[in-house]
Amino acid sequence: MASAISVVLFDMEGVLTHYDRNARTGRLAALTGATPEAVRHAIWGSGLEARADAGELAPDDYLAALAGLLGCAVTREAWLDSRHASIMPNEEALVLARRVARRHRVAVLTNNCSLVTDYLEYLNPAVAELFGSDIYGSAMFGAVKPAAQTYLGCVRHLGAQPAETLFIDDTEANVQGALDAGLQGYRFVDADALGARFVQLGLID
Template sequence: MPPAIECLLLDFDGVLVRYARHLRVRHLAAGIGCSAAQVQAALFDSGLERAYDSGMATDAYLQQLGEALQTTISIAQWQAARIAACAPEAGVIERVARIARSLPIAILTNNGELMARTIPLLLPTLADALHGRILCSGALGGRKPDPAIFTRAVERLGACAERTLFVDDLFVNVRGARQAGLQAETATDSRAFGKVMKRYTLP
């Protein structure tokens, strides 16, 4: 039997929402009047998004993105494109909302710090439970699956690693969490998520 869980730590993209990068690219391109190929090149092919996920400052990130696209990118435009690319997993969110009534929940995501402001807009029913508990790799100075990121995350949350359950859609991240001493499992849809919660006797 695994130890009793005292904190539920969740990945965002792939667990709480289905993320479609092409929709984000298309939405931002339409909003600023350029091609999707230009946005793809500026945001992803250049390595800019990964740099932001790894700790680049938001102002510098938006400035560099705007310069590459020869325009100004506002936070609101960035958020609108990110939101357009996310489809909330209703079954998972409902289950997490039930769990949050009796257990602390948190998010650990490989994203820049703007996602900490954007996730509550996507998950309004969880916003109160997640207040101050959305941890982005950009603010932690590294990315999953580095075990050090999980250690920093549980320290930030004031949690105990061996009593924290982490759920991600990628096994490579689950492996990193386990190396850091967390309980960790993979789930890629609502059914799989429910099975994991049942295994750990969470409501």
């Protein structure tokens, strides 16, 4: 039997917000003069983004490495501008999170570097306002989901227990990683199904 839930831990992109990689690559290409294909390879194909998300690169080192791969300057402002272009709030999911937050603690665990979490009020104001200081990027824990240390580090930081933490993500591997780490898990498909699950669990009326 599942333990009572004291914390609901949300993934950000794919759950609370929609994420448009094409908008991000197109915007950074326009700002730097690189091609979208070059930007896409530099960020994801090279493994650079994964290294930053795992906390292996400080922000300035990440931006310098990105500039090196693209062969042009990449300012922090340009990076943030392009990242902002990729994010659109999922209003229905945010409504559910607000309802849960009336009676339970809510937090965010996202596979992202500190450039995202440090500038979230600009990048994603709706999430920043709702979750406040309880927004955690994987870089803080030295690994990305679905590594157990990412979930467990976040849960410890929250002062919670894994078995009493419900983790919600749109990626099956990340949900399974949470389950393997001892958390409860739910795969997000849409807000209607999530709302029904919250009702079943007694998290909302």
